[in-house]
Amino acid sequence: MLQKFKENGYEVVDINDDISDVCVVNTCTVTNMSDRKSRHILRRVKVLNPNAIIVATGCYAQVYKKELEEMPEIDIVLGNEEKNDIVHFVERYQNEKKKIVQIQDINQEKEFEEMGEITYTEKTRAVIKVQDGCNQFCSYCIIPYARGRVRSRKIENVVKEIERIAQKGIKEVVITGIHLASYGKDFKDGTSLIDLLEEINKVDGIYRIRLGSLEPKIINDNFMRRLIKLEKICHHFHLSLQSGSNKTLKRMNRKYTTEEFKNIVEILRKYYNDVILTTDIIVGFPGENEEEFEETYNFLKEIKFYKMHVFPYSPRKGTLAERMPEQVDGNIKEKRSKKLIKMSEQNQLEYNKKLIGKEVDVLFEEPEEKNNVLFYKGHTQNYILVKHESKENLENQIKRVKIQTAEVENVKT
Ligand code: SF4
Numbered sequence: 049m050l051q052k053f054k055e056n057g058y059e060v061v062d063i064n065d066d067i068s069d070v071c072v073v074n075t076c077t078v079t080n081m082s083d084r085k086s087r088h089i090l091r092r093v094k095v096l097n098p099n100a101i102i103v104a105t106g107c108y109a110q111v112y113k114k115e116l117e118e119m120p121e122i123d124i125v126l127g128n129e130e131k132n133d134i135v136h137f138v139e140r141y142q143n144e145k146k147k148i149v150q151i152q153d154i155n156q157e158k159e160f161e162e163m164g165e166i167t168y169t170e171k172t173r174a175v176i177k178v179q180d181g182c183n184q185f186c187s188y189c190i191i192p193y194a195r196g197r198v199r200s201r202k203i204e205n206v207v208k209e210i211e212r213i214a215q216k217g218i219k220e221v222v223i224t225g226i227h228l229a230s231y232g233k234d235f236k237d238g239t240s241l242i243d244l245l246e247e248i249n250k251v252d253g254i255y256r257i258r259l260g261s262l263e264p265k266i267i268n269d270n271f272m273r274r275l276i277k278l279e280k281i282c283h284h285f286h287l288s289l290q291s292g293s294n295k296t297l298k299r300m301n302r303k304y305t306t307e308e309f310k311n312i313v314e315i316l317r318k319y320y321n322d323v324i325l326t327t328d329i330i331v332g333f334p335g336e337n338e339e340e341f342e343e344t345y346n347f348l349k350e351i352k353f354y355k356m357h358v359f360p361y362s363p364r365k366g367t368l369a370e371r372m373p374e375q376v377d378g379n380i381k382e383k384r385s386k387k388l389i390k391m392s393e394q395n396q397l398e399y400n401k402k403l404i405g406k407e408v409d410v411l412f413e414e415p416e417e418k419n420n421v422l423f424y425k426g427h428t429q430n431y432i433l434v435k436h437e438s439k440e441n442l443e444n445q446i447k448r449v450k451i452q453t454a455e456v457e458n459v460k461t
Contacts, residue, residue, distance in 0.1 A: 049074070049105075049134050051163070056135045063096060070101045070138050074131075075108035075116075077194055079362045083108050087119065094121035101141055105131055107194035111366070113151050127151030128195065129161060154196030157181075158234070162205060172220060172413045172426075172444045174213045175260075178206050178244060179225025183233075184263075186290075187301040188333065188361065188369040191226060198230040203239065203247050214253030219411055219444060220282075221248065224260030241266065242274045249278040255446060256411065256429055258282040261328070264289070265304055267312045272319045283320040284431040287312070289327045292347025293340040296333050299372065306347050313351055324399075324430040326355040329388055332381030333361045334372035341384055348391060354399055354432075356392040358385045393456050400432065400454035407450050410434045412442035 049072060050060055061068055071093040075086035086108045094102055104116045105126040116125045124137055129152045137148055160180055181198045182191055210221055223245070225231060232239040248257055257280045264287045275281055287309075291297050294305050304312075316323050329348070331341065348356065360381035363370040412426035416435065423435045424442040436442065436449050 049131055052132070052135050058135075063093065068097050068100050070103065071097050072103045072105065072134065075104055075106035077106075077108040077111050077190055078364075080365060081362065083112065083115075087115075090116075090119060091121055101138055103134065103138065105134070107191075110151060110154060110194045111190060113149060117147075117149050123147060125149045125151065128154060129157055132161060132163060154181075154194070157196050157199060160199040160201040162201070170218060172218060172411055173222060173258075174218045174220070175222045175224055176206060176209060176213075177201070177224050179228055179231045181230075182227040183230065184227060184303065185301060187299060187372070188330070188364060188367055190364045190367055193366065195226050198227065198233050200225075200231050200234055200239075203244050206244060207247050207251060210248055210251045210254060214251055217253075217444065219254065219446065220256040220258060221254055222258045222260055223248070227263060228260055229263035229266035242271055245278055245281065246274065249280050254280060256280055256282050258284060258431070259286070261286045261288055263287075264309055264312045267315055269315065272315055276319050282429045282431065283323045284326070284429070285316060285323065286326045286328075289348075289351075290330050291333065291336070291340075292329075292344035292351075293336070294343075296336050296340050296344065299335055300330075300333060300369070306343075310347075310351065322430055324354045324432065325351070326357070326431075327353045328357045328359065330359050330361050331384040331388065332376035332378075334369055334376065335374040336361075336376055337374075345387065345391075348388065352395050353392065355396055356388055358388045358392070360385050396456040397454060400451075400456065403432070403451040404454055405451065407448050408432070408434065409446055409448050410436065411446050412436070412444070414443065415441075 053060065063071070073086060073090050073093060076082040090102060090104055101123045102121055103124040103126065104122050107128065109116050109125050110127045113125055116122055124141055125148070126134065126137060127150065130137065130150050137150065141148055178201045179198065181196045183198050185192050213221060229241060231241040231244060245257065248254070257278070262285055289309060290300055290302055292306055297305065313325065316325065329344070361376065363375065408428045410426040410428055412424040414425055416423045416425050421437055422439060424438050425433065425435050427433055434449065434451070
């Protein structure tokens with residue numbers, strides 16, 4: 049959207065330093081808290097810019113347009129598909145001075161909407177969205193209602209964008225989507241994620257291809273036999289597990305069992321011996337009793353993820369899980385979160401310690417000064433954060449360094 053405004057002669061200013069004529073809030077609706085924050089920000093921008101045209105768009109607007117329509121601070125409410133025409137709607141408001149609410153039924157959207165040429169400000173890593181929408185309907189999640197059904201971006205358009213990125217000197221791309229594993233499901237010709245990755249791998253100037261969060265069931269021997277031929281693929285996979293108890297997974301409407309998940313992890317570890325696995329876990333899902341949490345805990349101990357993002361379950365209005373009985377008390381959720389975060393830190397520390405004395409290739413991203421010493425921070429291809437002391441500017445360079453000490457946040461050796 050920034051790009052669209054710039055192309056039409058608008059100047060983009062920092063909301064903290066300048067008064068604006070137009071303020072756009074791109075809302076999120078992933079939790080009830082995100083809705084609250086979106087409303088708060090909308091009110092705040094109006095206070096800071098009393099004469100500005102205030103636009104609310106994004107997922108909250110898409111799903112709960114009525115709530116935003118009723119807010120007097122807002123002049124324009126747009127859905128996700130209308131973002132492409134944002135300048136047109138702003139200019140229409142300037143002429144007519146009448147509230148605009150324009151939201152298409154996202155379920156009618158059949159094609160991936162291209163946003164035109166995007167200017168990248170990143171130096172080392174660019175995130176490329178190749179797919180939108182989700183057909184999974186996990187019982188706790190509002191995303192399918194906000195983003196609609198699976199739509200994939202054409203391979204040639206993705207490749208063209210990545211070629212432009214490579215020309216700018218960016219070395220790493222992160223391939224993302226709302227449900228990446230569904231890439232191609234809406235095409236008639238059988239194209240799938242692996243076909244896309246094979247084409248991206250051919251782009252000169254790109255050194256690393258990182259995959260965003262991946263539905264585990266895409267991993268099988270056929271997929272892996274093709275994947276290991278792509279030398280730019282990073283050996284880092286974020287597989288969203290959510291729970292290690294089959295009973296909880298069933299209530300979540302996740303489409304795999306822990307047995308299947310374990311098998312998938314074994315396949316990954318068989319093909320890549322340096323693979324790093326990270327995951328997301330929800331604790332305190334409705335009905336998660338001590339026994340089910342214990343199952344999750346033991347399963348996680350067995351899998352040993354390098355890092356786990358732990359989320360206490362937060363009810364999302366409009367979802368099935370919100371209406372489930374046996375909602376879990378907040379203190380219990382907190383206790384369970386802490387237990388898993390501790391395990392995650394221990395796993396990370398243990399893995400990092402094994403790297404001491406080893407040489408790794410790091411793509412350096414940015415400097416950091418600590419106690420008057422200049423460090424450069426970067427990641428290995430399997431996404432281990434490395435800091436290296438250097439007076440020389442290492443930004444956007446891949447360098448081989450030797451690991452000397454190991455630590456994780458809050459835990460030191
Ligand atoms: S797969 Fe992900 S985006 Fe889709 S419904 Fe489940 S949690 Fe939401």
